[in-house]
Amino acid sequence: MDRVLIFDTTLRDGEQSPGISLDVGEKLEIAEQLSRLGVDVIEAGFPIASDGDFEAVEAIAKSVRGPVIAGLSRTGFKDVDRAWEAIRHAERNRIHVFIATSEIHMRKKLRMTPDQVKAEAGAGVARARSYTDDVEFSPEDGFRSDPDFMCEVCQVAVDNGAATLNIPDTVGFGLPEDYGKLIAYVFDTVTGDYVVSTHCHDDLGLAVANSLAGVTNGARQVECAINGLGERAGNAALEEVVMAIKTRSDYFAGVDTGIRTEELARTSRMVSRLTGYPVQFNKAIVGRNAFAHEAGIHQHGVLEDRETYEIIDAGLVGQEAAQIVLGKHSGRHAFSDSLDKLGLHLQGDALNQAFVRFKELADRKVQINEADLEAIVAAELGLGIVHKFAMVSLDLEGGTQRTPHAYVTLTDGAEKIEADGEGNGMIDAAIAAIAAATGVTGELTEFHVSSVTRGGDALGDVVLQLDANGVRAGGRGVATDVVEASARAYLAAVNKVVRLRERPEVRERAVGP
Ligand code: KIV
Ligand code: ZN
8 A cells, every 4th residue: 555644734734723722731632642543744833933832842742652743944044943942852753844935925925036935945954954854845835836936946955855845735726636737747847756745725625625636646645634724714634635535445546544543533522622613513524413314214224224325434433422431320440441541541630520520410411421521521621731710619590580690609729719790691691700700801702502412411512712801712611501511611711811821922923834
């Protein structure tokens, strides 16, 4: 089999999605799961962008084993040196150097002549190569560049030691046929020994199709992100690229990826939970309805033979999360065992707290399945992260006749804090009470409610974004009651705001591609 390398950029391009702000612990958690999933390369971040980005890339390079750990860099030596500093501890590392080659980017953004860009590319790649043998080069906005000039710059990069040429369709303008032709043109024009990679944005909804056209034309690396996260409309969705290649092995004859597809659904849920970006219900491969059959005729067909209406076995992508794993009689041992199986390793106080929360929920919800468990543990407790405020109780009064009123008791570890608040509805009142108790106020810029699984006792899952005077943070809360879930989500966002305020540089992006 000819391997198509999967280069995951969830933590770099994906993190550039508006409103996503992952801290180091969350990035590490995702990187560990990407390693479990079997990606070949993790682009862990853009180290020069901020101290927070640097710290996260360095932490991942130090502890995540398996994939190559890549850091993004512009061509300037300061960028390259910083990228190397962050990734140098990795078992295998890569510096990903980029500079724009399209006329509009060179003239309006870089204010450089084509010759200057060529010289920059050569110097940046050579500098990166002085640190590591594994250097990737990207001519940013490659698809809209003059192909001859783009190939000249790529040739300079290869001559200076780049082993991978990544051809970005930065603004998602390409159509599959054109993009495929561009990949073929690179092979015909640039001499040397290199792997060609695709990097397609989804502005026309064609990122996956374009990436696959690249593969058909010889690309052997695809840059993609879990759930298709990324700038604007996002990048090619990793799960879709991988499953298209696998499912249509008749078409992609002789090529495959090294992805452990059974981990796809879990990875998608984790990324959704930590980024606060919900997965569309009908999203291919990982959406909750991707294997649901509604029409009677379909249900009948599937019962007779799954293949009447399914081209993929749900189990193959880890979509069978409905099996019951625990109930209210389960003990701490079974609980911790189940978490371990999900790759959630909790110990000490974190395990005790998670177990208490699990028991509370199991009292109200008979069956706790895998998806519930993940949501409870990670959304409510935030693995390994110390939260300033925790919820002790929430009581509500009022309704359609009387103004809704909420009473909340929180603890900040040292003492209990009580406060109350009124609002237009129960959720509004609960949020007002938490704002009063914590002193953190702001504007809710996003608010989504859904259920973790199906059924009347499904856990309500609330994802929101809070803008507290310019400090933006996402929060997620899970509970059997939607008001409580909303309050927990709000508190999670408040805790994150407090953490970010303590480390303001974490979110200050100095630069961005
Ligand atoms: O879209 C793009 O061009 C990028 C590059 C930095 C590879 O993300
Ligand atoms: Zn991109």
